[in-house]
Amino acid sequence: MKTPQGFVFSAVEAAVKKPGRKDLALIYSESECVMAGMFTLNKVKAAPVRLDMQKIRSGKGNAVVVNSGNANACTGVRGMDDAVAMSELTASALGLKPSAVYVCSTGVIGTPMPMDRIKAKIPELADKANRHSFLDVATAIMTTDTFAKTSHRQLTVDGKKITISGVCKGAGMISPNMATMLCFIVTDASVQKAALQSALKNAVNRSFNLITIDGDMSTNDTVLAMANGAAENIPITLKSPSYPKFESALSTMVYELSKMIVKDGEGATKLIEINIKNAKNEKEGAKAAFAIANSMLVKTAFYGNDANWGRIMAAIGRAGIDIKEDRIDIFINGVKVVSRGTTNGKDAEANRKLRTDEVKLVVDLKLAKNSTRVLTCDFSEDYVRINAEYRT
Amino acid sequence: MKTPQGFVFSAVEAAVKKPGRKDLALIYSESECVMAGMFTLNKVKAAPVRLDMQKIRSGKGNAVVVNSGNANACTGVRGMDDAVAMSELTASALGLKPSAVYVCSTGVIGTPMPMDRIKAKIPELADKANRHSFLDVATAIMTTDTFAKTSHRQLTVDGKKITISGVCKGAGMISPNMATMLCFIVTDASVQKAALQSALKNAVNRSFNLITIDGDMSTNDTVLAMANGAAENIPITLKSPSYPKFESALSTMVYELSKMIVKDGEGATKLIEINIKNAKNEKEGAKAAFAIANSMLVKTAFYGNDANWGRIMAAIGRAGIDIKEDRIDIFINGVKVVSRGTTNGKDAEANRKLRTDEVKLVVDLKLAKNSTRVLTCDFSEDYVRINAEYRT
Numbered sequence: 001m002k003t004p005q006g007f008v009f010s011a012v013e014a015a016v017k018k019p020g021r022k023d024l025a026l027i028y029s030e031s032e033c034v035m036a037g038m039f040t041l042n043k044v045k046a047a048p049v050r051l052d053m054q055k056i057r058s059g060k061g062n063a064v065v066v067n068s069g070n071a072n073a074c075t076g077v078r079g080m081d082d083a084v085a086m087s088e089l090t091a092s093a094l095g096l097k098p099s100a101v102y103v104c105s106t107g108v109i110g111t112p113m114p115m116d117r118i119k120a121k122i123p124e125l126a127d128k129a130n131r132h133s134f135l136d137v138a139t140a141i142m143t144t145d146t147f148a149k150t151s152h153r154q155l156t157v158d159g160k161k162i163t164i165s166g167v168c169k170g171a172g173m174i175s176p177n178m179a180t181m182l183c184f185i186v187t188d189a190s191v192q193k194a195a196l197q198s199a200l201k202n203a204v205n206r207s208f209n210l211i212t213i214d215g216d217m218s219t220n221d222t223v224l225a226m227a228n229g230a231a232e233n234i235p236i237t238l239k240s241p242s243y244p245k246f247e248s249a250l251s252t253m254v255y256e257l258s259k260m261i262v263k264d265g266e267g268a269t270k271l272i273e274i275n276i277k278n279a280k281n282e283k284e285g286a287k288a289a290f291a292i293a294n295s296m297l298v299k300t301a302f303y304g305n306d307a308n309w310g311r312i313m314a315a316i317g318r319a320g321i322d323i324k325e326d327r328i329d330i331f332i333n334g335v336k337v338v339s340r341g342t343t344n345g346k347d348a349e350a351n352r353k354l355r356t357d358e359v360k361l362v363v364d365l366k367l368a369k370n371s372t373r374v375l376t377c378d379f380s381e382d383y384v385r386i387n388a389e390y391r392t
Numbered sequence: 393m394k395t396p397q398g399f400v401f402s403a404v405e406a407a408v409k410k411p412g413r414k415d416l417a418l419i420y421s422e423s424e425c426v427m428a429g430m431f432t433l434n435k436v437k438a439a440p441v442r443l444d445m446q447k448i449r450s451g452k453g454n455a456v457v458v459n460s461g462n463a464n465a466c467t468g469v470r471g472m473d474d475a476v477a478m479s480e481l482t483a484s485a486l487g488l489k490p491s492a493v494y495v496c497s498t499g500v501i502g503t504p505m506p507m508d509r510i511k512a513k514i515p516e517l518a519d520k521a522n523r524h525s526f527l528d529v530a531t532a533i534m535t536t537d538t539f540a541k542t543s544h545r546q547l548t549v550d551g552k553k554i555t556i557s558g559v560c561k562g563a564g565m566i567s568p569n570m571a572t573m574l575c576f577i578v579t580d581a582s583v584q585k586a587a588l589q590s591a592l593k594n595a596v597n598r599s600f601n602l603i604t605i606d607g608d609m610s611t612n613d614t615v616l617a618m619a620n621g622a623a624e625n626i627p628i629t630l631k632s633p634s635y636p637k638f639e640s641a642l643s644t645m646v647y648e649l650s651k652m653i654v655k656d657g658e659g660a661t662k663l664i665e666i667n668i669k670n671a672k673n674e675k676e677g678a679k680a681a682f683a684i685a686n687s688m689l690v691k692t693a694f695y696g697n698d699a700n701w702g703r704i705m706a707a708i709g710r711a712g713i714d715i716k717e718d719r720i721d722i723f724i725n726g727v728k729v730v731s732r733g734t735t736n737g738k739d740a741e742a743n744r745k746l747r748t749d750e751v752k753l754v755v756d757l758k759l760a761k762n763s764t765r766v767l768t769c770d771f772s773e774d775y776v777r778i779n780a781e782y783r784t
Contacts, residue, residue, distance in 0.1 A: 044709030044717055074705050076718070076734035109702020110735050144604030219706050288629070297779055304780025313466050314611050325436050326468070342468035343502050369754020381773035382782075387689055388696030388772075 002152050004188035006230035008129035009234060011140035012199035014121040016069030016107070017112055017258070022140035024118060025159055026125045027184055028063040028094060032138040033226040035061040035102070036197040038204050040221035042058035046073035047083040048103040049220060053223040055102055056224075061194040064184055065090040065125070065222055068141050073109040073219040082113040089119055093126035104182050104222050106169065107143055124390060133166060141169040141182055144160060144386055149260040153249040154298040160233040162189040166253050170261030177210040181208060183223040189246060191236045200225045206251055208257035210286075211375045212293045225250075247279040262375045267382030270302055270357050276372045284321035288363065299379035302359055305368030307350030309337045316363065327366040333359060394544045394579035396555040398423055398622035400521040403532035408461035408499070408733040414532035419576055420455040420486060425618040427453040427494075428589040430596050430611035434593045437477040438465035443613060447494055448616075451585040455568055455577055457482040457517070458496040460533050460561070465501040465611040473492060474505040480704055481511055485518035496574050496614050498561065499535055526557060533561040533574055536778055542617060545641040549634040553566040554581040558645050562653030568587040575615040581638060582621035583628045590630060591639040592617045597783040598643055599650035602678075603767045604685045617642075617681055654767045659774030662694055662749050668764045676713035677764030680755065682743060683711035691771035699742030700769060702728045708755065715757060723754040737779040 003009070007029050037056040039049050055061065065086055072079050073116030083103045085128055091098040105113070113220050114303035116247040138148035152166045168183035185200070204223055229235070263271045292298055293316040301308035309330050316323060330338035335346050359378075395401070399421050406416040429448040431441050447453065457478055458548055464471050475495045499507070511742040515645040522601035530540035545556045577592070621627070628638050655663045666684055671677030684690055694698035701722050708715060722730035725745035727738050751770075 042706060042709040043713075043715055044705050071702070074702055074717075074730070074734050076732070079734075109700075109705060110730075112735075141525060218704075296775070298778050300779035303776065306780065308501075308609075310463070310466055313436050313501060314434060317434040317611060321435075323435055325466075336468070338502075340468070342466050342471075343504075377433060381776045383688070384692050384695065384771060384773045384776065387692035388698065 003131060003134045003165045004186050004228070004230065006012065006188055007186045008131055009137050009299055010125050010128040010130065011131040011133060011136035012121050012125050012128065015117045016067050022136060023069045024067045024121055024125055025137040025140040026065055026090070026129055027137060027186060027226070028129050029226060029227050029228040030062070031230065031286060032100070033061055033228045034191055034193050034196050035059055036193070036200040036225045038200060038223045040219060042072065042219050043170045044219045046071050046105060046220040046341060047075060047079035048072055049107045049222060050078065050330070051087065052102045052104070053082045055099060058099060060100070061226065062096050062100040063090060063094060064102045064104060066141055066182065068143050069107040070105060070111055070113050071107045071109045071220050072113050075110065075112055078112060082115050085115060086118060086139050087230065089122045090126065093123050102224060104220070106141065106182050106220050109219060134167065138167045141167070143169065143201050144266055145169050145264055147264060149257055149264070151253045151256040153253045154347055155245055155249045157189065157233040157236065157246065160231045162187060162231045162233060164189070164250055164253055166257050168257045168261060170264060174205040181221045181261065183208070183254070185225040185250070185254070187227045188230040189227050189236060190231065190233050191227040191246065195236050195238045195240070195243055196225055196227055199250050202247055203251040203254040207255040210373065211258050211262050237296060239285045259375060262377050265377035266386045267380040269375030270359050270378040272302060272359040272361060272378060274376065275360070275362045275376045277362060279365050279370045279372065280322045280367045282321055282370050282372060285370045285373070287321050288319045288365070289315050289372050289374035291315045292361070292363070293376035296333065296379060299376070302354065303378040305351055305354040306349050307332050307337050307354060312361070313338070313364065322366065323365060327362040327364070331362040337364055394546065394555055395523060395526045395557045395580050395624065396521065396620070398580055398620045399578045400523055401529045402517050402520040402522065402526040403525060403528035404513050404517050404520065406459065407509045408459050414528060415461045416459045416480070416513055416517055417529040417532040418457055418521055419578060419618070420521050421618060421620040422454070422494070423620050423622065424452055425456055425620045426583055426585050426588050427451055428585070428592040428617045429747060430592060430615045431695065432611060434610045434611050436466065438463050438497060439463055439467060439471035439611040440497045441614060443472065443475045443479065444494045444496070444614060447491060450491060452492065453494055453618065454488050454492040455482060455486060456494045456496060458533055458574065460535050461499040462497060462503055462505050463499045463501045463612050464497040464505050467504055470504055474492070474507050476608060477507060478510060481514045482518065483764055485515050494616060498533065498574050498612050501611060518752070521573050523755070526559065530559040533559070533643065535561065536658055537561050537656055539656060540749060541649055541656070542643045543648040545645045547637055547641045549581065549625040549628065549638065552623045554579060554625060556581070556622045556642055558649050560649045560653060562656060569607040573613045573653060575600070575613070575646070577617040577642070579617070579618050579619045580622035581628060582625050583619040583638065587628050587630045587632070587635055588617055588619055591642050594639055595643040595646040597649040602765065603650050603654050607771070651767060656768050657769035657771040658778045660769030661772055662751050662770040664694060664751045664753060664768045664770060666766045666768065667754045668761055669754060670755050671762045671764065672714045672759045674764060677762045679713050680708050680711045680757070681764050682768035683707045684753070684755070685766050685768035688771060691768070694746065695770040695772050697746040699724050699729055699739050699746060704753070704755065713740055716759065719758040721758070725752055
């Protein structure tokens with residue numbers, strides 16, 4: 001697996017999750033990185049999120065320590081003490097200042113962190129770090145995820161080969177303005193702070209902010225990007241000719257990761273791409289897309305291979321946007337099921353075309369020239385099972 | 393069963409639904425009624441909704457004809473022709489002007505109405521009408537409802553006994569600004585148009601507009617109130633001393649009906665009452681309540697008897713309202729699970745208290761003096777089963 005120069009990784013079992021699963025991970029660059037970050041907009045923010053939001057102001061850092069199994073959210077003063085301790089202990093094991101170590105947590109909300117067990121494992125975590133354990137990080141941050149999620153891109157800037165690698169976790173509580181979602185991006189590119197933050201923001205807006213699984217938004221969502229400059233390219237600034245190339249590589253990589261998150265939505269059996277065409281403007285297109293994407297009636301119909309477009313029409317109608325009902329066309333996997341707001345007599349054909357694990361839904365509102373694409377998944381009994389039994 | 397004087401009812405089998413179930417119903421008052429109505433805010437409105445919105449301007453009428461099994465929504469020009477035909481045929485069978493006959497439909501969207509079968513049954517529907525078939529109407533309008541929903545109130549105004557009876561159907565696609573929800577209210581009170589409309593609006597805002605099952609809003613929601621004056625009380629106006637009494641009786645009756653709809657939510661096993669206390673204002677209280685009520689993570693946790701208050705905190709945090717995280721208290725069936733934003737160590741006790749079919753959730757935001765109450769239900773595998781297989 002390709003990872004950028006100068007980064008090492010490790011993961012250990014600290015018994016935060018059930019026994020037999022790694023749950024504490026480290027990403028570390030010996031040379032200082034330029035750092036960019038994006039965080040949940042949920043007003044209830046986990047302690048590590050609040051801590052990282054302070055740290056990121058410096059735009060610098062060397063390491064991220066992350067645990068799964070416990071979100072360290074709604075844990076009061078003790079939660080913040082614990083997040084600070086994780087940062088300090090890791091810094092001490094790596095010979096860094098605490099300000100250089102970011103902390104992330106994901107898992108159950110409201111339970112105090114098992115700090116004794118975490119504390120005991122941090123020295124081993126630091127000792128074991130190596131170039132080859134990137135996938136172990138992907139595995140250690142999983143909660144109800146069913147597969148590890150990594151992605152990579154390579155590009156050449158000023159004759160230097162640059163690698164960007166990303167790892168993320170998702171599964172439930174995924175909604176725009178991110179998700180229960182942690183994503184770490186490491187690159188050996190030399191990038192200035194403003195350029196890294198801008199590229200990250202654009203990448204996230206085109207990916208994680210356009211996916212939804214259940215409409216819920218987490219207290220812990222964090223995307224961190226680390227650029228250590230080991231590739232020795234001329235530093236990329238917002239005005240560099242190489243900036244668009246870098247942003248594009250980052251964006252496509254992050255989009256790939258976001259697609260994996262939707263594919264692995266809790267209980268999902270189908271990935272659904274919703275394209276709203278010709279909405280009045282971009283904002284209204286997104287409203288329509290999310291009204292459809294979050295409709296339980298639409299999601300369960302797709303799960304049942306039922307091209308029940310009436311539910312799609314009803315979702316559009318309550319999206320709070322301008323529509324002309326008698327202009328709307330709807331296509332499901334290429335079959336035009338709705339023509340000018342009413343049936344096109346092709347439901348049986350569309351039902352057959354739904355018997356697959358990827359659904360492409362196109363809604364043409366025929367009002368103006370805007371297009372919005374949102375990713376979601378269907379909704380099955382397994383989502384209920386997973387979430388009714390999560391803590392029990 | 394108590395029904396107001398001067399109203400007759402009937403229901404027949406017109407084979408709109410599967411065989412063996414009544415699906416066409418009539419409510420009729422020989423003497424002209426004052427009428428009030430409220431309709432879905434979905435921009436995609438079924439043909440009968442658009443038709444009734446025109447008719448209601450007169451504030452008068454004698455009859456409602458209603459079918460289940462087909463929503464007559466997204467059915468284009470033909471849909472409106474069919475709704476008009478239902479109104480005309482019923483008017484003709486009853487010797488009325490078409491303007492006096494309202495039309496409602498509920499069921500699958502986008503399929504043309506089986507007008508031959510409906511047409512053939514309208515004379516029988518009119519012939520059979522009698523004082524005792526109110527419950528038949530409740531049964532005939534059911535779709536995925538599992539029980540018939542009726543409610544009654546009696547009160548005395550100016551020495552005259554007044555009866556108010558209501559019937560409704562709900563089940564799926566229930567969200568504020570009504571629901572897939574039809575509700576018909578009949579009373580023998582003499583009420584002026586403005587007073588009836590005002591009382592109805594207030595009753596709906598305190599009931600149907602404060603319930604949610606899945607966050608979806610239907611194309612067909614309709615509440616119609618008919619007052620024929622047969623009780624011969626002094627007509628109730630907005631300024632009458634008797635108006636508050638009438639409004640209160642109507643409101644409590646409609647609240648009872650709305651509670652039945654939530655209890656009978658598709659796949660529901662628990663009725664959940666969400667009380668938001670001390671929000672900054674009423675609007676923010678409602679936002680918090682609906683964010684919790686529509687959270688799949690909260691609903692599935694309750695289904696699993698899991699007092700997973702972290703999901704409640706997360707829902708409050710993304711509700712888009714002002715909060716002070718460290719002031720929030722949460723009570724589940726009387727057990728304080730959250731104290732000042734963090735655990736109160738009572739999760740196991742709360743889990744035990746959840747093993748019942750009624751849940752009372754109280755969230756105290758401690759910001760100002762506003763209270764909002766919203767009703768919802770939990771979310772089980774059966775919702776998925778019902779909605780994945782609805783048309784298949």
